[in-house]
Amino acid sequence: MLAYQIIGVTVGWHVYEITRDPLALGLIGLAEVIPYFCFALFAGYAVDHLPRRKLGMAACIGLSATALLLGGVAAGLLPAAGTLPIYGAIALGGVVRAFFAPVNMSLMARVLRREHFARAAGVSSVNMQAALVIGPALGGILVATAGKSTAYFVAAALALLAAVAVITIRVTEPPAPGERAPVFKSIGEGLRFVFNQQVVLGAQALDMFSVLFGGAVALLPAFISDVLHAGPSALGILRAAPAAGAVLVGLWLARNPPQRHAGRLLLWAVAGFGLCIIGFALSKSFWISALMLLMSGMCDGVSVVLRSTILQLATPDHMRGRVSSINGIFIGSSNELGAFESGVAARLLGLVPSVVFGGCMTLAVVAATARLAPRLRRLDLRELH
Numbered sequence: 001m002l003a004y005q006i007i008g009v010t011v012g013w014h015v016y017e018i019t020r021d022p023l024a025l026g027l028i029g030l031a032e033v034i035p036y037f038c039f040a041l042f043a044g045y046a047v048d049h050l051p052r053r054k055l056g057m058a059a060c061i062g063l064s065a066t067a068l069l070l071g072g073v074a075a076g077l078l079p080a081a082g083t084l085p086i087y088g089a090i091a092l093g094g095v096v097r098a099f100f101a102p103v104n105m106s107l108m109a110r111v112l113r114r115e116h117f118a119r120a121a122g123v124s125s126v127n128m129q130a131a132l133v134i135g136p137a138l139g140g141i142l143v144a145t146a147g148k149s150t151a152y153f154v155a156a157a158l159a160l161l162a163a164v165a166v167i168t169i170r171v172t173e174p175p176a177p178g179e180r181a182p183v184f185k186s187i188g189e190g191l192r193f194v195f196n197q198q199v200v201l202g203a204q205a206l207d208m209f210s211v212l213f214g215g216a217v218a219l220l221p222a223f224i225s226d227v228l229h230a231g232p233s234a235l236g237i238l239r240a241a242p243a244a245g246a247v248l249v250g251l252w253l254a255r256n257p258p259q260r261h262a263g264r265l266l267l268w269a270v271a272g273f274g275l276c277i278i279g280f281a282l283s284k285s286f287w288i289s290a291l292m293l294l295m296s297g298m299c300d301g302v303s304v305v306l307r308s309t310i311l312q313l314a315t316p317d318h319m320r321g322r323v324s325s326i327n328g329i330f331i332g333s334s335n336e337l338g339a340f341e342s343g344v345a346a347r348l349l350g351l352v353p354s355v356v357f358g359g360c361m362t363l364a365v366v367a368a369t370a371r372l373a374p375r376l377r378r379l380d381l382r383e384l385h
Contacts, residue, residue: 001128003158004097005135007067009239010143010151011090013232014074015083016221022351024083025218026343031087032094033340037329039098041187044325047102048186052321053167056103060163062096064156071152102324103166109312109320110171118381121308122254125301129250132243140236190322193315200314202373203266203307204327206365210270212338213361216277216293217242219342222351228286241290245297246304253305263379266306267370272299274362281355309381 015024047055069089072078078085112120142151194200216223217239224235258265276296283289315323338358345354370377 001131002135002138003063003067003155003162005132005239006139006142006151006155006158007070007093009136009139009236010148010155011070011086012218012221013143013235014070014148015086016225018083022219022222022346023343025221026340026346027087028090029218029338029343030340031090032097035091035094036098039095040325040329041190041322043098044102044190044322045186047099047106047321047324048319052103052106053169053171055099056107056166057163059096059099059103060159060166063093064159064163066090066093066096067152067156067159071149071156074147074152075149098325098328101328102321105312105324106320107169107171114313117312118257118259118309119254121305121312122250122257124308125250125305126247126254129243129246129297129301133240133247136239136243137236140233140239144232187322190319190326193319194323194326197314198373198375199263199310199379202369202376203310206266206270206369206376207303207307209365210273210362212341213358213365216280216342216355216358218338219346219351219355222346223289226351227284228289230286234286238290238293241293242297242300245294246301249298249301250305253302257309258306259381262306262310262381263376266303267366267377269299269302269306271363271366273303274359274366277362278356278359281352281359310379313381
């Protein structure tokens with residue numbers, strides 16, 4: 001995650017430096033999400049049928065290759081003009097990212113008992129969000145002090161360290177199935193499971209559409225340059241602010257895992273996220289903007305822990321890879337699609353109005369989910385144990 005976040009900060013600054021166009025920032029998300037969509041379901045099938053640690057190691061090596069390609073472009077070591085080679089490298093990152101969530105979810109389930117899933121979701125969120133705090137800040141500092149190519153090469157080294165870490169995890173792999181189901185039949189089984197579970201489907205749809213409309217992170221380079229009038233170090237701080245808020249909430253939830261009224265808490269958290277995004281869009285002060293993003297991260301941190309717990313508790317072990325990949329299509333891809341939507345909306349409506357519109361749409365999504373998914377609204381996590 002450190003490597004991934006350094007790449008995200010650097011490539012956003014890199015592209016905006018070349019184009020000065022918010023739409024070009026949105027195309028970064030589109031360049032990643034298209035290959036992610038194409039490979040996600042097959043990645044889930046692979047995780048359910050092949051050694052999970054080896055797949056995780058291969059994905060980390062692929063992420064390192066992505067960073068090396070971007071570093072070569074930034075340093076002038078590779079012949080490149082314009083942004084097309086940058087988008088090509090990002091597309092490779094989209095392919096390898098399809099494997100991260102299914103591998104992580106499947107490995108966690110091998111080392112945890114069910115009664116520990118809710119608390120472990122908080123610990124996992126803290127671990128991930130700490131990287132989300134450090135990564136953007138480190139990326140901004142590296143770009144400002146050492147240049148874009150150095151930032152990319154540091155990310156490549158971190159991804160290789162991740163490959164070493166995942167292959168050395170001491171965990172037993174599940175026994176290989178005696179006879180593998182056909183790929184598309186197996187994927188269809190995972191899709192039917194998700195769409196027949198109102199609680200799982202409702203939580204995933206809530207996050208997908210709220211992030212699709214409410215995401216503002218992709219436009220941060222434009223806000224920094226055109227609204228707040230700051231530099232790349234400030235970009236790193238704003239990129240880190242939501243993760244810092246999520247860390248604070250994750251620390252609390254790791255010690256006090258939610259059980260009662262979990263569905264209601266999830267809906268309120270996403271509504272709070274939308275309100276914070278509106279506040280960020282209307283701010284003209286750097287520190288107020290940072291506070292709004294911090295609070296949005298706190299709301300999102302509650303949502304992440306609850307969704308992760310619901311997914312772990314509701315999913316059979318033999319389907320974790322496929323269900324996690326479907327969840328990734330709903331949730332992981334919504335960030336990149338949201339980045340594209342933000343870029344298009346900024347082009348059509350203007351920078352600030354487009355983010356205000358997105359926050360309002362997030363509130364509408366919460367209201368629709370509360371009405372259409374009553375089982376999620378009334379959810380008590382103890383029902384899933």
